[in-house]
Amino acid sequence: MIDSRTPVLVGVGQVSERLDSPGYQARSPVGLAADAARAALEDAGVPASAVDTVAGVPQFEISLPWATPLLGCSDNFPRSVxxxxxxxxxxxVLEVGGGQAPQHLVNEFAATIAAGDAEVVLLFGSEAISTIAALAGTPSPPDFSESPGGSLEARGHGLDGIVSMHHVAHGLSDTPSQxxxxxxxxxxxxxxSREDYARAIGELFSPFTAVAAANPHAAAPVFRDSVSLVTPTAANRPIAxxxxxxVVAREKVNQGAAVLLMSTGAARRLGVPESNWVFLAGHADLRERNLLDRADYGTSPAAVRAARHALEVAGISSDSLAVLDLYSCYAAPVFIVAEALGIATDDPRGLTVTGGLPFFGGPGNNYSMHAIVSVVERVRSAPGSYGFVGANGGIMSKHSTGVYTTIPYAFQPSHSERIQAELDAAPAPAEAVNADGPAVIETYTVKHPPEGIVLGxxxxxxRRFVARADAILDLLTEGEPIGERVTVRSTADGNAIVPG
Structure with missing residues (x-):
């Protein structure tokens, strides 16, 4: 018997449009999210009047305090939808920013429903970055401003520990460089070697492009082979x-996605067929240390534990997963989580159901809502199978994971708080805000146009520090800089690696 408060996903929907697509409507973020939410309600056969809670994932332009909406925006996105x-x-509810947001909302409101504090919850998000960029400079741009009124739980920007003016002063102002x-x-x-690693990135992502090429919602539905993905050209310029x-997340998209979550009691009362029901079998929500506090930059203990713990809660191993979607803003999150789950990057199951953020598109904070929609559809089509979604926000900072199946599962709380305490208790290096003297390079990048950045x-x-490193660009662009001895000096403009 399933308890009447057991949460189930019963409706999913997603929409998209490209500037050159037939019937292009130039929909606003609210319009895209509303159409996706309407599709989710129709998928479940549930009237909008049944919804007692709505929660929205913020667009980039309303999740960053310094961003200015070029065409205006709603002052209450969830209620506008x-x-x-x-x-x-x-x-x-307006959730905090970050790519973890969609999966975190599913995890949170599944627990809310299980506790009896909600019955029918509609989750959604969208981006219209492509439309806004195209229309903002036109003679008569549309006005996307709305003021629907009503209450709102605005959870803030969630940027603490992710954005630092000290880091920005040293060139870490963008996600690719970090x-x-x-x-x-x-x-x-x-x-x-650099060459072998670039080859590995291309081999990882070429299958993603094949999935995107077959996805009608993909922003870049083009197959690319592994070599062309990582070979610099005029069109494929070096970034960092x-x-x-x-091979970096594509933000120029117009996409929206939504999920309808409710109790089994409400699903029965509203006549939702059990063939629609998908259970959250496992889940986890963890936070990584701030960038300069990480013991090893080449991995993420929080991402690893979040992926493994969701499977533990579900009581399965990664071998039981039929479909997966690993967050793919860049290659490292995919590599790290796949390795943690013991899954080869060329596993025949594939590592994405959408095509991934560089190819399907990265609709701001809402990408994983599309992944959840696609995973739900896939496990419905193969009853008894399991699907996995890994979502990541910040600089591999926030991690939310979910395991989905049609097999009935009683809702189980995760042990995320205990695991988080263990992660937080691990020792962290001290930081030298003003760094002077001999040092060793821990990691680095060269942004383009050439701009060197070192952590050492x-x-x-x-003590650890961040420094500009334009004086040693030759070292950073040839051979292996990591482990090399350098000299750092602090100045009024920050830390810099100096010659000699």
Whole structure:
């Protein structure tokens, strides 16, 4: 017997449009999210009036305090979507930013439903970055501003420990350069040459492009072979060593996705067929240390534990998974989580159901909502199978995971809090804000146009620092810089590696 408060996913929907697609409508973020949410309600056969809670994933332009919406935006995104649907939920939530947000919302509201504090919850998110970029400079751009009124639980930006003005002052103002630090540390630990590591990235992502090419919602539905993905060209310019443009998350998208979650009691009352029901068999939510506090840049203990713990809660191994979607903003998160699960990067099951963020597209914080939609559809089509979604936010900072199946599961709380305490208790290196003296390079990247950035340790006391490294670009672009001795000096403009 299934308890009437057991949470189930009963409806999923996603929509998209490209600037050159037939019937292009130039929908706003609210319009895309509302259409996806409407599709999720129709999938379940449930009226909007049944929804008691709505929760939205913020777009990039409203999840960063310094961002200015070029075409305006809703001042209450969840309620704007609800108004479009004709729903009058008692509760509206705007989640913190980060790619973990969709899976975290599923995990959170599954627990809320199990506790009896909600019955019918609609989760959604969207981005219209491509449309906004195309129309913002036109003579008569649309106005996407809305003020629907009503209450809102706005959870803030969630940037603490992820964005640092000290890091920005040293060139770490973008995600590719920060993930490149992780990538190069991992490469050095594996004792791989630059060429071999680039080849591995291309071989990892070429199958992703094949999935995207067959996905009608993909922003870049083009197959590319492993060599073309990592070979610099005018179209595939270097971004930050080791990345070229083709292998970084693609944000120029117009995409929306939604999930309808409810109790089994509500599902029965509303007549949702059991063939629609998908259970959250396992889940986890963990946080990684801040960037300079990490003992090993080439891995992520929080990502590893979050992936493994979701399987533990479900009581299965990775061998039981029929479909997976590993967060793929860059290669490192895929490599690290696949390794943690004991899954080869060329596993015939594949590591994405969408095509991944560089090829399907990276709709801001909402990518994993599309992954959840696709995984739910896949496990429904193969009753008794299991699917896995790994979601990642920040600089491999926030991790939420979920295991999905049609097999009935009573909702089980995870042990994420205990695991988080264990992760937080591990020793962390001290940081030298002002660094001077002989040092050793721990990891690095070169942004393009050429701009060197180094993370290193002072030989005198082992403190870690970030420094600009334009003076040693030759060292950073040839051979193996990691482990090399250098000299760092602090100045009024920050730390810099100096010659000699």
């Amino acid at each position: 609800a108004v479009r649907l004709g729903a009058t939920p008692r509760r509206a 993930y490149a630090l992780i990538e190069n540390a991992r490469r050095a630990r594996l004792k791989m 060593d080791p990345y070229t443009r083709y 340790r002072l030989e005198s006391d082992g």
